[in-house]
Amino acid sequence: MARRRGQIDEKKSEAILDAAATLFADRGLSVSMEEIARVAGVSKQTLYNRFDSKLEIAxxxxxxxxxxxxxxxxxxxxxxxxxxxxxxxxxxxxxxxxxxxxxxxxxxxxxxxxxxxxxxxxxxxxxxxxxxxxxxxxxxxxxxxxxxxxxxxxxxxxxxxxxxxxxxxxxxxxxxxxxxxxxxxxxxxxxxxxxxxxxxxxxx
The missing domain is CATH 1.10.357.10 (Tetracycline Repressor, domain 2)
Structure with a gap:
């Protein structure tokens, strides 16, 4: 059964937060938004569509x-x-x-x-x-x-x-x-x- 768009978007947001949690724990603020996107498996545009800064992610x-x-x-x-x-x-x-x-x-x-x-x-x-x-x-x-x-x-x-x-x-x-x-x-x-x-x- 195909997932609705809202379900897919929610999964991406969860992936971003999970990736940020791991990266912040390892290296603090030295992590870039690009790295968060890469680890989360999303594009930079997708990341910025949801969170415009590391402050918003935190x-x-x-x-x-x-x-x-x-x-x-x-x-x-x-x-x-x-x-x-x-x-x-x-x-x-x-x-x-x-x-x-x-x-x-x-x-x-x-x-x-x-x-x-x-x-x-x-x-x-x-x-x-x-x-x-x-x-x-x-x-x-x-x-x-x-x-x-x-x-x-x-x-x-x-x-x-x-x-x-x-x-x-x-x-x-x-x-x-x-x-x-x-x-x-x-x-x-x-x-x-x-x-x-x-x-x-x-x-x-």
Whole structure:
């Protein structure tokens, strides 16, 4: 069955982002747009039709990662289940050995191109925090949690989950394994929900 044009275009965009992630991780900003196009298997014109600069590519990569991580927030599961799923995705994206090189690539860019680093932060981590904070506000209004300051709580949850994950990525030392990531995700969700339980649940 032939693919629709939209499906083909989406595949090309994914190929571009995958190629950019690999190249940025290896060499930072020294990579040219032409190299990204070549590794992605697309023409320069196709690349520029979608992204007019490396900044736009980096922003798109950050949005893609953020959307994947916060996907559980769109479900109607109980808070502990949602937070465990989000925590596990966060750990997989930051602490999985196959993902660490991408994190280091972004860090390499931060010195030479602070505007790209800022764009990546705003489109990725900051956007994720804002979406989590909005979800925490919704859960508080619904009486499922009691979170007085959702923005601070969102950032604290991220720190509780990741621990030294970012530091390990920067220093290129071994990350926690899959079994420990799962345990960490469950325990972080449990602790967070216990800390921000509504008053009626604390009284039980």
């Amino acid at each position: 922003r798109a990569m950050a949005i893609q990662r953020a959307d994947a991580i916060v996907a559980p927030l769109k479900t109607t599961a109980a808070p502990a289940e949602v937070l465990e799923a989000l925590a596990l995705l966060l750990l997989e994206r930051i602490c999985h050995p196959d993902k660490v090189s991408t994190m280091r690539g972004v860090m390499l860019m931060s010195t030479d191109a602070p505007e790209i680093a800022q764009a990546v932060y705003e489109a990725g981590p900051l956007r994720s925090l804002k979406l989590l904070a909005a979800w925490l506000s919704d859960q508080t209004r619904a009486g499922r949690l009691n979170v007085p300051d959702p923005e601070d709580a969102a950032e604290m949850f991220s720190g509780l989950v990741l621990g030294h994950g970012h530091l390990r990525a920067m220093l290129n030392v071994p990350q926690i394994d899959a079994a420990r990531r799962l345990r960490r995700a469950r325990e972080a969700a449990r602790l967070f929900v216990a800390a921000y339980a509504p008053p009626q649940d604390r009284a039980r």
